[in-house]
Amino acid sequence: MRVLIVDDEPLARARLATLLGECEDVEIVGSVGDGEAALTALSDSRPDVLLLDINMPGLDGKALAARLANRTRPQIVFCTAYEAHAVHAFELGAADYLLKPVRVERLQDALRRVQQRLEAHLREPSGWLHARVRGEPVRMALDDVICLLAEEKYVVAHRSGDQLLLDDSLRQLEETYPDQLIRLHRNCLVPAHRLIGLKTLADGRVLARLAGTDFSPEVSRRNLPALRKLLRMG
The missing domain is CATH 2.40.50.1020 (LytTr DNA-binding domain)
Structure with a gap:
């Protein structure tokens, strides 16, 4: 699974990268600090999933997720310190919502959910x-x-x-x-x-x-x- 990390905090990006190292069949294809950089990286890295922070300067996580809503790839997994955005996140079609500090077990659960969505889509082409x-x-x-x-x-x-x-x-x-x-x-x-x-x-x-x-x-x-x-x- 190809993963793009999107978070404005370098330490948070580093921690997620470390946790992803404990997950099977995962490739980190990029690590960027804001939504605009993520949009640029999408065409180059073609990730299956974004690990996406919400509060970022410029184009924030919710605005980016809204742009990508209803698309098969990439799936969105929010990684944030705030519980308040959870309902809106799932309204945007997020596969999961992880609270910081993210635990590896929850991250693995989220990636399995993403994989299930991707496999389901492969069985049902849009046309x-x-x-x-x-x-x-x-x-x-x-x-x-x-x-x-x-x-x-x-x-x-x-x-x-x-x-x-x-x-x-x-x-x-x-x-x-x-x-x-x-x-x-x-x-x-x-x-x-x-x-x-x-x-x-x-x-x-x-x-x-x-x-x-x-x-x-x-x-x-x-x-x-x-x-x-x-x-x-x-």
Whole structure:
């Protein structure tokens, strides 16, 4: 299991790293001090779970969890010194809520709960797309898609490591999966769970930050307000 630690206190991050060393099948893929740094790390490290503090400067733990709500990866396990946020944490879909100082037994329980959620999701894909490989029909899980691009007469589904031609148009896909797919511009759809943020360039163009890839497609001005609203609402 790939774990990203997010806490503004270096000692707290070090303690969690030590505890994770006592857990089986765990890889620490990063350790950062605030929510913005976590968003940046998501596309590079592709964690299965965030061990997330709540009270942090800038983008705090609850705001970050709201952005990532309803996504399979990463799962959220809050690690905080305060009990008061527990109800809200579970409303945001957190897998667990650990009070500091975190005990290794509770951390192991939380990671098992995360693993159960991930395995359950693997059994139930959010949808299937119909593609072709060397002319033969195949199907691919929507959860595996990084983005869908219209190129000349075809729609190309980009996954990690390969690309497949689809039978349907972007409009047909958008109508079939209105809750799972969001439009960046007229030639590009992305799964909603991939969108983790936006980046504004010096020339005013806005790029989408997508989980699991360095590819950052451009966002049209027409679709930008809806995407910003989606990120604010989580």
